[in-house]
Amino acid sequence: MNMHFDINTDTLDLALLEAIQDGLPLTSRPFADIAKQLFLTEEEIIGRFERLQNAGIIKRFGLVLQHRPLGFRANAMVVWDVPDEEVDAVAERITAHDFVTLCYCRARRAPVWQYNLYCMIHGREREIVEGQIAQLKQAADLVRYPTTTLFSTRAFKQTGARFSPSTQRAKPAP
Amino acid sequence: MNDALKIDTIDRQIINALQGGFPICDEPFKKVSSWFGIKADELIRRIDALQQQGLLSRFGPLYNSERLGGAVTLAALSVPEERFDEVNDMVNAHRQVAHNYARTHKLNMWFVIATETPEEIDEVIDRIETETGLKVYNCPKEHEYFIGLRLEL
Numbered sequence: 001m002n003m004h005f006d007i008n009t010d011t012l013d014l015a016l017l018e019a020i021q022d023g024l025p026l027t028s029r030p031f032a033d034i035a036k037q038l039f040l041t042e043e044e045i046i047g048r049f050e051r052l053q054n055a056g057i058i059k060r061f062g063l064v065l066q067h068r069p070l071g072f073r074a075n076a077m078v079v080w081d082v083p084d085e086e087v088d089a090v091a092e093r094i095t096a097h098d099f100v101t102l103c104y105c106r107a108r109r110a111p112v113w114q115y116n117l118y119c120m121i122h123g124r125e126r127e128i129v130e131g132q133i134a135q136l137k138q139a140a141d142l143v144r145y146p147t148t149t150l151f152s153t154r155a156f157k158q159t160g161a162r163f164s165p166s167t168q169r170a171k172p173a174p
Numbered sequence: 175m176n177d178a179l180k181i182d183t184i185d186r187q188i189i190n191a192l193q194g195g196f197p198i199c200d201e202p203f204k205k206v207s208s209w210f211g212i213k214a215d216e217l218i219r220r221i222d223a224l225q226q227q228g229l230l231s232r233f234g235p236l237y238n239s240e241r242l243g244g245a246v247t248l249a250a251l252s253v254p255e256e257r258f259d260e261v262n263d264m265v266n267a268h269r270q271v272a273h274n275y276a277r278t279h280k281l282n283m284w285f286v287i288a289t290e291t292p293e294e295i296d297e298v299i300d301r302i303e304t305e306t307g308l309k310v311y312n313c314p315k316e317h318e319y320f321i322g323l324r325l326e327l
Contacts, residue, residue, distance in 0.1 A: 014242075017235070017237065017242070020234050020235060021234070022232065022234070023225075023232045023233045023234040024196075024233055024234045024235075026203075026218045026221055026222050026233070027218070028201060028203060028204065028214055028215070028218070029200060029201060030202065030203075031198070031199075031200065031202075032200065042200060046198055046199065046200065049198045050198050053198065053235075055241075056238055056241060057237065057238055057241050057242060058235040058236070058237060058238070059235075059236045059237065059238050059321070060194075060195055060235070060236045061195055061196040061198065061234065061235050061236075062192045062193050062194060062195050062196045062233070062236075063188075063189060063192045063193050063221075063224075063230055063232075063233055064193075064230060064231045064232040064233070064234075064236065065189065065193065065229065065230060065231065065325060066228060066229055066230065066231050067325065069179075069227070069228050069229050070179070070189075070229055070325065070327065071179070072325055075275070077277065077284070087317075088317075091317075091319040091320075092319075094319075094320075095319050095320040100320065101324070101325070102320060102321055103318075103319040103320040104315050104316075104317065104318050104319065105315070105316045105317040105319070106248060106313040106314060106315055106316060107312070107313050107314050107316060108313075109311040109312070109313060112252075112280075112281070112311060113250070113281060113311055113313065116316075122325055148279065149278075150277035150278050150279045150281075150284070151277065151278050152275040152276065152277050152284075153275075153276045153277065153278060154275065154276040155273070155274070155275050156262055156266055156274040156275070156276070157266050157271060157272065157273055157274045157285075
């Protein structure tokens, strides 16, 4: 399933993505600064970024937050076992709630893990998040599905997926 | 709210507004700074300060790594409590492990593996299983319904 049209990313696109993987330069003309680094023009850099964003390769530009230092310590992963043919409809009811931050369908790992539909709720207070989960279960008509809630108790690593074609090139052959 | 945070109302407005997107144009900071009633150089200074305080992991693009040939999955381990720290170190030592959380379940360690190729996911899982002696439950994504991931401050 692919909601975007396909484009080919060329070597320059990859160089561009690598140049900003730690962030956009915090300068008055950030795209001109990237352009200088890659010996291109500002217009070309802007055009390429627009194309990458329109193609869905860049999902979004903006601030990426660290939840915990901002006080969002109650992070709940709520999971359900929903029959495959009902998953799309159930997910639609879940994502209608604005306190839901993510919603995915994932492979089950029976018998240890029977759940296939996941949603994340990030909040400051566990009691408030528990209230939101209860509200969600009622409002989205989820009561009949087996479910469990996993709160995170500690976060060990929050680096985010990195883009690193250079490390791929540098990797020794297996 | 954490009282130790050194952020004011304008910082909050910046955080709330700029999670949703940022213009791609020649002077983007100038373009959006007027939303907050400040000048471009002050906006840049404030974003830099938020980053210095460790409140932002990044100011830039969120990639769709699958569309760049990469792969991402969520995996879980059931770790005996007395081995938790040791196993945690082993898992986090892999640079492909992007997030790792302790969670309240028999499967008590949940981590995201992000790799440059789909095959590398299996390699990382094999290595973690060998190193820890524990079974890795791999739960790859079948469909993504929503990735708002916006927090209101």
